[in-house]
Amino acid sequence: MINVIAAASAAVSAAGAEGEEMPSVLAVPIDELIIGIIAFLIVFGGLAKIALPSIKKTLEERTNAIEGGIERAAKAEAEAKALAEEYRAQLAQAREEASAIRTQAQADRSALIEEARGEARQAAAQVTAAAEAQLAADRAQATSQLTRQVGELAVTLAGKVVGQSLTDDARVRATVDEFLDDLERQATG
Amino acid sequence: MSADVVVASGGLDCHLLSGCGFPAPGAEIFMFDEIASFTIGNLEFGITKVTVLLFLCVFLILGFFIYAFRSPKLVPRGAQNVGEMGYLFIRDGISRDIIGKDGDRFVPYLMSFFFLVWLSNFMGIVPFAQIPVTSIFAIPVAFALIVYVTWVPLGVYKQGFGGYFKGMLFPPGVPKAMYVLLTPLEFLSNLIVRPATHAIRLFANMFAGHLLIATFSIAAFYLLSASVIGILGSAASFTVAVALTGFEALIQFLQAYIFTLLTAVYISGALHQEH
Numbered sequence: 001m002i003n004v005i006a007a008a009s010a011a012v013s014a015a016g017a018e019g020e021e022m023p024s025v026l027a028v029p030i031d032e033l034i035i036g037i038i039a040f041l042i043v044f045g046g047l048a049k050i051a052l053p054s055i056k057k058t059l060e061e062r063t064n065a066i067e068g069g070i071e072r073a074a075k076a077e078a079e080a081k082a083l084a085e086e087y088r089a090q091l092a093q094a095r096e097e098a099s100a101i102r103t104q105a106q107a108d109r110s111a112l113i114e115e116a117r118g119e120a121r122q123a124a125a126q127v128t129a130a131a132e133a134q135l136a137a138d139r140a141q142a143t144s145q146l147t148r149q150v151g152e153l154a155v156t157l158a159g160k161v162v163g164q165s166l167t168d169d170a171r172v173r174a175t176v177d178e179f180l181d182d183l184e185r186q187a188t189g
Numbered sequence: 190m191s192a193d194v195v196v197a198s199g200g201l202d203c204h205l206l207s208g209c210g211f212p213a214p215g216a217e218i219f220m221f222d223e224i225a226s227f228t229i230g231n232l233e234f235g236i237t238k239v240t241v242l243l244f245l246c247v248f249l250i251l252g253f254f255i256y257a258f259r260s261p262k263l264v265p266r267g268a269q270n271v272g273e274m275g276y277l278f279i280r281d282g283i284s285r286d287i288i289g290k291d292g293d294r295f296v297p298y299l300m301s302f303f304f305l306v307w308l309s310n311f312m313g314i315v316p317f318a319q320i321p322v323t324s325i326f327a328i329p330v331a332f333a334l335i336v337y338v339t340w341v342p343l344g345v346y347k348q349g350f351g352g353y354f355k356g357m358l359f360p361p362g363v364p365k366a367m368y369v370l371l372t373p374l375e376f377l378s379n380l381i382v383r384p385a386t387h388a389i390r391l392f393a394n395m396f397a398g399h400l401l402i403a404t405f406s407i408a409a410f411y412l413l414s415a416s417v418i419g420i421l422g423s424a425a426s427f428t429v430a431v432a433l434t435g436f437e438a439l440i441q442f443l444q445a446y447i448f449t450l451l452t453a454v455y456i457s458g459a460l461h462q463e464h
Contacts, residue, residue, distance in 0.1 A: 023220070024216070025216045025219050025326060025396065026326050027326065027327075028326055028327045028330050029235075029327055030232065031232055031233060031234045031235055032235075032239075032240075032325065032327030032328065032331075033327045033330060033331045033334070034232075034234070034331075035234065035240055035243065035327075035331075036243070036327055036328040036330070036331025036332065037331045037334070037335060039243050039244060039246070039247050039305065039331075040301060040302070040305060040331065040332060040335055042247050042251070043247050043250050043251060043301040043304070043305050044297060044298060044301040046250075046251040046254075046255065047250075047251070047254060047297045047300055047301050048297035048298070048301075050251075050255050051251070051254035051255045051257075051258045051272075052254070052258070052276065052296070052297045052300070054258050054259075054260075054261050055257075055258040055261050055269075055272065055273065055276055056296075057261075058258075058261035058262070058263065059273070059276075061263060062263050065263055
């Protein structure tokens with residue numbers, strides 16, 4: 001700074017020493033002053049009215065774009081989260097439904113099996129009963145047939161033994177019947 | 190310039206060993222002949238090299254920024270990138286830093302000052318231009334005057350005539366008796382010294398820098414002769430001139446920055462009540 005002042009004052013004194021016609025460097029001619037002011041005003045007007053409004057707008061738009069981008073991203077994230085939540089809920093519901101259906105199916109199957117088993121049991125019982133009835137009837141028939149044959153054989157045998165025919169005698173038949181009844185009674189008693 | 194200067198300061202034959210005294214450059218290297226002149230009313234306007242360079246600066250600044258921002262894109266490229274760098278340097282680095290968010294409408298104003306002053310300073314090291322426009326005292330005075338007639342009315346408009354000058358001349362938190370001393374000082378410091386130093390700081394830096402470069406350039410020529418000392422002395426002088434040119438490039442930017450920064454400080458003081 002001292003250098004600056006020294007140089008300036010040296011220059012001024014040098015200018016002063018050279019003669020009267022040399023104007024001082026510190027002179028401020030009014031025309032140069034006005035030219036300086038005009039130069040500034042042109043730059044200021046040009047920048048303020050032409051060059052800078054557009055860039056100011058662009059910078060604002062850029063800020064908005066960046067802020068908007070962040071906002072949009074946050075919104076998209078929230079949406080995605082909500083969607084995932086929804087899907088999860090739907091999935092859980094579907095799983096529940098599937099499990100209910102499975103349970104129902106199991107119950108249905110058990111019922112069906114039970115029913116089929118019942119029917120089968122019933123059919124088996126019927127068959128058994130029919131067979132038993134048939135068997136009883138056959139036995140009864142066989143028994144009565146056998147009884148009669150045994151009687152006849154016994155009579156025949158007795159006739160042969162006593163040497164007389166007892167075949168058509170009612171009295172003999174009565175005797176045989178009594179005898180047989182006795183046998184039956186003995187068998188049952 | 191150098192040829193002009195050399196001719197102006199003793200001619201081509203003036204060398205150390207030819208018995209010629211050192212033709213130190215003086216104020217004459219800041220004086221330029223009128224190229225043309227015109228008269229508006231009673232006032233004659235002289236057009237000199239400096240005037241031409243000043244309007245070249247105006248043209249370059251407007252040309253560049255209008256070109257760079259002609260159709261700005263959200264994703265900048267090329268000239269727009271560079272232009273935005275300049276714009277944001279002023280907006281974020283000066284305006285928002287010093288004035289705050291409400292300083293955004295002063296960005297074109299501050300930007301005009303910064304680039305006009307910087308480019309005007311820069312003309313000092315542009316080949317063939319080789320004169321800082323701001324080393325002509327009227328130019329910094331014009332700029333400082335514009336700043337002065339901006340912040341004073343702005344303060345009155347924002348804070349009211351009484352409020353603004355009361356805050357400036359009667360700083361609060363001071364014993365009443367001190368105002369006898371303080372008020373004249375504040376008046377002098379704020380309303381007279383402040384605009385004067387604003388202009389002189391820029392002018393003197395540019396003036397001195399240019400004078401230094403000119404001195405060493407002339408010395409390089411003056412010392413040159415067909416001898417060892419002549420060659421060494423000339424080379425040393427030339428090296429210093431080159432180094433000073435690089436140094437000046439820094440000073441030119443710095444002074445433009447300081448000028449704009451102070452402008453922002455003055456506007457900020459006008460907008461906000463000083464504490």
